[in-house]
Amino acid sequence: MVVSKICTGNYAAAYGSMRSRARTVAAYPITPQTFIVEHISEFINNGEMDCEYIEVESEHSAMSACVSASASGVRTFTATSSQGLALMHEILPIASGMRLPVVMAVVNRAIAAPINIWVEHNDIMPERDSGWIQVFCDNNQEVQDMVLQAYRIAEDKRVSLPMAVCLDAFILSHTVEPVHLIDQDAADKFVPQYKPTGPILDPDDVAAVGVFTPPDYMMECRWQTDKAMRDAVAVIKEVNDTFAKQFGRDHGGMIDPYLVDDAEVVLITMGTASSTAHEVVDDLRAEGKKVGLVKLRFWRPYPTDDLRKIAEKVKAVGVFDRAVSYGVGGPSFVEFKSAAFGLNLPVMNFIGGLGGRDVSLQDVRFMYEQLLEAAKTGKAKRDITWIGTRGVEQ
Template sequence: HSALSATVAASATGVRTFTATSSQGLMLMHEILPIASGMRLPVVMAVVNRAIAAPINIWVEHNDIMPERDSGWLQVFCDNNQEVLDMVLQSFRIAEDKRVALPMVVNLDAFILSHTVEPVDLMEPADADKFIPKYVAPSPFLDPGNPVALGTLVPPDYVQETRWQVDDAMRKAPKVIEEVNAAFAKQFGRNWGGMIENYMTDDAEVVLVAMGSASATAHEVVDEYRAKGKKVGLVKLRFWRPYPTEQIRKLVSKMKAVGVYDRAVSFGVGGPSYIELRNASYGLSVPTIDFIGGLGGRDLSLADIRLMFDRLLETAKTGKVKREFVWVNTRGVEP
């Protein structure tokens, strides 16, 4: 709470700010998150995705960040540490763009990425400065020549317009994200795909949608199944907010079956990523399945991914969903 409060205050003075947190720390920041977006402050924050209590657990799960999807922050999920590094740099340029002017979260899976040693290509400071020039706030709040009051009560006459402004900025963000991704690729030679990254989807009959490090595991199984002549594909969902609705809808419309891997659960409803995909594909008659697993740091194995693709291929063949919500590798629960 106090860490993000200090970050928000610093950003309000017109300086570039960054912070990091995870799990329960993020829960304590919850009150301040919409303040940062409501004040249109381009704070960048790294979130190491960990399970939230109870029970107490420090391993990977996405249930810590999911409650913040409606807080007005942009969110990107990374599947390796090079992507994390690169996206921190890109995040400042995206968040500080006048068309966006919103805070942004860079998500990385706990332990799998946060505590794993991995070589990365470190850009030269001069090159980084060239990509994100010195930040000049369009209207810093701390300006003695133009004093303003912050945190005051706002009556119903004005609040709704501020909500629309945040929504409008979020809807404009995809264009900025694609532009920044292209600029980064041109300067540094690494292209992360923008909103989503498709792998072997052009002629696929079924696809699996995944976020974070799970997409790297799924990548291997796609190669394995392709070698056997099975038309499977992978969609790495990079941006969680803004959600790539049109891109997902277009992709789903071409498939015989679609699966979503969720490392989180909205109790009694399903996985958050699945809910979003189902919303994006509303009206399409494509069978969809939600695969929930890897919670609390449980390993997501190649065998688990094979189960997902096998179920999708079976569904594509029969046109019928055996089970809409599949709890993967869960004791006492039939998958």
């Protein structure tokens, strides 16, 4: 039976971890992630979730406990945000280096300074090269569904990597919208019982996880992890299809394109800006403008091939970044330019929504207008535009 309920993104994430039968959760509270750990605690204390909850004293210990629990053969879950993610930073590449399928919800929030609790993607951008698969959601349904899919992807033997499910602070974490909550039987059918992907810590079958490794073995080890990330692309698509078949919801795999086939210009977005842009695209289409939207779902692995195929067919591409790599532009913009290398088309970067500044319909419309202009002239007005930033030329 399909139950639809009005709930927050935080609830959807917590619920997804329960239905995936995470057996060890180690987490530390941080705004705006707090409700995730509260919901999980409630599930456990109400007897709905059979799980060891570790009330660690920091995010560093949260990730450490998850890594070691995963290395000891159980399914784990955690959640964090911003400064908490930064404190975990040291342990993130350890999870991927050990090839442990830890799943984490990341509520994206600005990184200090200045201290700020609102949405921004600058917290996770430094983790780009940490070996974590990263998916950005634009609605609460997707948050729940992606937690379940995350276990399927991360625990696939071809992958065996940790995965982060990202949701925008407040815009998803604290906003309620209807979510089809998956029941346990259906979840069990989709996420099978946990089988470790590699050797684990077990007194009955002795192995070591995390041994000091000399140069003689490092290149091979790194290559394997790199291959796993490359192989993850196919697995992500497979899992998306399997999910769509069972639940009737297709989130799109690596990317979710909207009205791209005949589009003259497309905008690439991540997270909830995609949702807002969706509406603007409809408006512009009604006005007869050939605009499309590419919702960039997976940030790692990066959908290089999918994006290039789209770029080959359009006259201009815009990339919206809710983050900035100081002095260079938005991280997503930089990445896309690399994917589109050699293609002769204007690419414009729009940086906006930092630290919780709203991304409005007008903002998105402005971006499309700029792109349409660039498509007409064949030239971008400027490479990087800081949306709505006072005193900065638009």
